[in-house]
Amino acid sequence: MLRKKTWMRFLIVGNILILLFLSGCDSANIDYVKTVDYIYKNNSGTDLTLEIYNSKNELLKSFSIPNGNEIKTNTTRNEVPALFYFEPFEDKIGNKVIVKFGNNKCLYYSKNNSDRIFTIKEYDNYTEELLKQSAYKLIYTFTTIDYSNSVNCN
Incomplete structure (x- = not known):
């Protein structure tokens, strides 16, 4: 009889400990x-057009951004920032960006070269603290310096 009572006590205490442990995980x-x-x-x-291409050099998206304006290209829900990530398929992820300014001037960016636009640390508002938030915006600004660094479009 003593064995049954002792065994039952261990079962009860064990179940209570497991429930406490599991409820602690929820919080x-x-x-x-x-x-x-x-x-x-x-x-x-000057006005510009932002063109995003995949690894097959296919145009994914094109955005016109008049001077002084801004656009939102996309929103991701992921564990890490995913620049130019439109869908989880390789052919829907941006690999190259061409910025076309008026008067046939362009900037060329490539993910393979880790160019500035593909590096989140180069974004205007990047901080380590920003990345700890559950929701945030990454902002990238094209400036007059970008325009002066542009070359004739191919």
């Missing part, structure tokens, strides 16, 4: 998925 649930908006501003002094 510490951390959402690692971040919602990120990608904003591109044009302060270059």
Whole structure:
């Protein structure tokens, strides 16, 4: 008889400990998925078009940004920022960006070269603290310096 009572006590105490442990896990649930908006501003002094191409050199998206304006290209929900990530298929992820200014001037950016536009640390508002938030915006501004660094379009 003593064995049954002792065994039952261990079962009861064990079940209570397991329930406490599991309920403690619920309260510490951390959402690692971040919602990120990608904003591109044009302060270059001239209107521009932002063209995004995939790894097959196919045009994915094109955005006209008049001087002094901004656009949101996309929003991602992921554990890390995903620049020019439109869908989870390789042919829907930006690999190359061409910025076309008026009067046939262009800037060429490539993900393979880790160019500025593909490096989140180069974005205007980037901080380590920003990345800890569950929702935020990454902002990239095209300036007069970008325009002066542009070359004739191919």
